[in-house]
Amino acid sequence: MSRVFSGIQPSGVPTLGNYLGAIRNWVPLQDTQEAIYCVVDLHAITQWQDPADLRRQTREMAAALIACGLDPKRCILFVQSHVRAHAELAWIFNCVARLGWLNRMTQFKDKAGKNQEAVSSGLYVYPNLMAADIHAYHATKVPVGDDQKQHLELANDIAQKFNHDYGVDFFPNIEPLIQGVAARVMSLRDGSKKMSKSDPSDQSRINLTDDADTISQKIKRAKTDPEPLPEHMAGLEGRPEARNLVGILAAITGTLPENVLREHGGQGFGAFKSTLADALIAHLSPIAAEMKRLLEDQAALDAALRLGADRASAIAEPIVAKARDIVGFLPSR
Numbered sequence: 001m002s003r004v005f006s007g008i009q010p011s012g013v014p015t016l017g018n019y020l021g022a023i024r025n026w027v028p029l030q031d032t033q034e035a036i037y038c039v040v041d042l043h044a045i046t047q048w049q050d051p052a053d054l055r056r057q058t059r060e061m062a063a064a065l066i067a068c069g070l071d072p073k074r075c076i077l078f079v080q081s082h083v084r085a086h087a088e089l090a091w092i093f094n095c096v097a098r099l100g101w102l103n104r105m106t107q108f109k110d111k112a113g114k115n116q117e118a119v120s121s122g123l124y125v126y127p128n129l130m131a132a133d134i135h136a137y138h139a140t141k142v143p144v145g146d147d148q149k150q151h152l153e154l155a156n157d158i159a160q161k162f163n164h165d166y167g168v169d170f171f172p173n174i175e176p177l178i179q180g181v182a183a184r185v186m187s188l189r190d191g192s193k194k195m196s197k198s199d200p201s202d203q204s205r206i207n208l209t210d211d212a213d214t215i216s217q218k219i220k221r222a223k224t225d226p227e228p229l230p231e232h233m234a235g236l237e238g239r240p241e242a243r244n245l246v247g248i249l250a251a252i253t254g255t256l257p258e259n260v261l262r263e264h265g266g267q268g269f270g271a272f273k274s275t276l277a278d279a280l281i282a283h284l285s286p287i288a289a290e291m292k293r294l295l296e297d298q299a300a301l302d303a304a305l306r307l308g309a310d311r312a313s314a315i316a317e318p319i320v321a322k323a324r325d326i327v328g329f330l331p332s333r
């Protein structure tokens, strides 16, 4: 049994991209691996968050994860800032990672845009904290969407340099688990951009809390091209928006894009979008309802997260204590 770790930022309501690219794949791992999942609030504040919104969104994210099928009894589910080991190991990793490595991170460049001088230094060292999240547990498998691949390569570089610099074999190599046809769900407004919680246009994404009418409208308005759907995958070449919608239907109905085209090839987008909207509504409505129910009992949700943090700390504390010792810090007690 391997130890699995993954995280998600509470910087908004989870999107269909988060769900299909990550969360949905986290659910079965609870039964086959030792699974640890984290709402990463330390990561969220690398870009300014209103404190009241952050509190609300952290609970909403935890409720969404449980509603999607994570069971706090079958996995460890917790909030990152509750376990101090993350920030502590991140500092050590800040001193291991090289500036040149961080300069190559495409996500930093995307997020910082043209205004690199004005973003927080936290945003720059974000991947070091992510490496600490994983290595604080000696986790070896990390289920994520495609956009996190570069960060995970950096996490391996950091582990190797730490091991090399201190002459130890302490942090293991990690393996990204990037699964399925929906490892990169694209924006509904622009097939060249990934669907994101932080896109200024709400029309660009499906949120897990969207009601049936909103889902229908967003899918109806999704950008497409004037051609009907092709019958074969080759016909999706150069048609990113069409490819995205076909991929979403395939992922949500548990089939392959080839099969979606076999069934719907030749159809215009009007009919196809209505099938897609119906499938999304059928799949997502029960999740939204369960999330709402969970948020009605905030005390129970908070208690589950505290318990998760205790279990997480019990694993991470001894590992990070050993890292402190390897680095040469005096014992604190």
Ligand code: TYM
Binding pocket: 005, 006, 007, 008, 009, 010, 017, 018, 019, 020, 021, 022, 023, 040, 043, 129, 130, 131, 133, 134, 142, 143, 144, 145, 146, 147, 148, 182, 183, 184, 185, 186, 194, 195, 196
């Ligand atoms: P975040 O919060 O941006 O996204 C959470 C997960 O959702 C995936 N994802 C997508 N998958 C497919 N299509 C999309 N459009 C899409 N958008 C997001 C992401 O790949 C991710 O798996 N840095 C991470 C959080 C993190 C983490 C970690 C992950 C912090 N520490 C340690 C793994 C291990 C992030 O910002 O994810």
